[in-house]
Amino acid sequence: MVAELTALRDQIDEVDKALLGLLACRLALVAEVGEVKSRYGLPIYAPDREAAMLRSRREEAEALNVPADLIEDVLRRVMRESYASENDNGFKTLCSQLRPVVIVGGRGQMGRMFEKMLRLSCYEVRLLEKDDWPQADSLLADAGMVIVSVPIHVTEQVITQLPRLLEDCIANRLKNDYNQCPDMWQKIQLIVIKIMSLGYILVDLASLKNGPLQAMLAAHSGPVVGLHPMFGPDSGSLATQVVVYCDARQPEAYQWLLEQIQVWGARLHRISAVEHDQNMMFIQALRHFATFAYGLHLAEENVQLEQLLALSSPIYRFELVMVGLLFAQDPQLYADIIMSSENNLALIKRYYARFGEAIALLEGKDKAAFIASFKKVEHWFGDYAKRFQVESRALLKQANDSRI
């Protein structure tokens, strides 16, 4: 028996080593593709090519009696690695005449992500942190784009101060240079350059959009756009991630930026600032707060986490992981997000009231009413409930594969 098993396992190991060799070879080929794409400014995420390729491999798999989902899952995993390594070649510069980019708050995680992507695309990037305010003048004076990436509770304040500071310092310089300049033609050139330098693109990356956008429009007369990257900064790459944008002023001036973000591999989603913020109340404030309250409850009930995990189904384990994840983050960030608006509090209180109503169903042992409410929500989810089943089945299996 042992000899039989050992012989078979040795063969499996040989197959796995060959597989490893193929992966190495594939990554090398993908790096070459990345190099070509970078040279011609093509987006690294090519959904059509991806879909066509997966379709072919699935068909071939079926002919070989290999489950089609297996080859698709394996190739998707390999492609994800490829996107990350396609970064290494840098990206085509879509706006080569752009003056330097200043990232205010550029040492934060999302700021550093944009710094990296911009530098990989050969833009000049300068960082402006709290401590750099004395040098803000020289850092900002000739900026072609200013990206505000500071905590949400100071975003509007920074936006209001920044353009004023910039305009003041440009006006002062202009006055000095103008007075010192003997030649009338050069004086006119100076004025043109300085006026141009006020035409920088103002961008913010905050997780709320209406307030910052209004503040940017009020404080700056040039092009303005709001971005919200919908992913954690530890993703390492923008490939296949969603970046939401809100148009604000002179979209033709920042069109290249939206295209550049697509070259980095992200998917763009356009929305109005008001609609964006309404959705964020649910996605951020309510969900974070509910998770916070749930974590608090677990801690105060003093349940044994180890035992809870040992007894978890893959779904519940994943939900626990999501709860724990919140508490690995910076509490200040969550306090800021949740307390950023009175609307958040109102929404949370409406949830609390409905929770209370649902408890009344339990207290009345009213199974029929519970089931009726349940069906109402089922109806609201519509076709998505079934789609989610398909989506989660694969994911929960993966969750179980990698169970620590």
Added chain:
Amino acid sequence: MVAELTALRDQIDEVDKALLGLLACRLALVAEVGEVKSRYGLPIYAPDREAAMLRSRREEAEALNVPADLIEDVLRRVMRESYASENDNGFKTLCSQLRPVVIVGGRGQMGRMFEKMLRLSCYEVRLLEKDDWPQADSLLADAGMVIVSVPIHVTEQVITQLPRLLEDCIANRLKNDYNQCPDMWQKIQLIVIKIMSLGYILVDLASLKNGPLQAMLAAHSGPVVGLHPMFGPDSGSLATQVVVYCDARQPEAYQWLLEQIQVWGARLHRISAVEHDQNMMFIQALRHFATFAYGLHLAEENVQLEQLLALSSPIYRFELVMVGLLFAQDPQLYADIIMSSENNLALIKRYYARFGEAIALLEGKDKAAFIASFKKVEHWFGDYAKRFQVESRALLKQANDSRI
């Protein structure tokens, strides 16, 4: 440019086809391993072999400049497929002298899963559904094991009725046969056989353990064990899944069953019924109810689900998927689980009260208190918060890969 890209992509396609060939070859080898394991009754899940093999491949990957996580993720995915196909060979029968197994509620999903696994292991299996009660007598009379797999709200009731029914019908038969039998020696044999047939193993699969276990011990004088499979019945295989068990009476009589479950690939976790149920209040009742209330809130706020999904980060998308998933299930099941005990209601009400206290922090705009509470929970999660970060990073990337 097009020619350059096409040439590279053709090469990638060739690599992918070779990869597909290797997968086909690997699955064939694994089927042979399954055949050997089945012949010798070895568990299909071999964690030590798995860990050693992954360690070697990771080292080799690093030598080839292939990310070690890539080969591990790919191999884990392939192994999952392998476990499913190892089923096809059937499993060794660890208790070949076992009389027929009767699954009460065997047409439910979990019942069918056990039916499949038992048949694959060459046990005789009979199903007993509501409609089969008139034939219960003949179905049960010579059972070697009775597995109760009925909805939680009727589990105890079924357990109480079942052994009584069985004892009555055996007593009646015994009386008839005894009276009709002319030979004293045969009469004694009859009595022995009938007494033996009362020694069947009584098992339940309910999601609560204390009540059913007490009911089983009270109703049946033979061996008793409680099982709780910690996974959805659509998993297709028990490989790597967790099955919780609570010892109750004569463990030596059902030891083979626990080993058989391991042969099917599951991981066993032993716990007392009381501790099990305490944890289930959190894992099932509280979590399901909180999810129910959250879904109800979304539906009543009438937010646009499509837009919510478009704006979701991978984490939030996954949380929404988990919420939607609940509402794709049978509401009766959740009503039964949540309303199965007064303790559940009490726990849910304590959660509600803490939620209210947390809202008070928001109303008082008390960021410092919010942060202090947050840190308390962070402390409670301890090392797990960091471990969860590692675990979820990979998972969320996979979630994004397969985004529908």
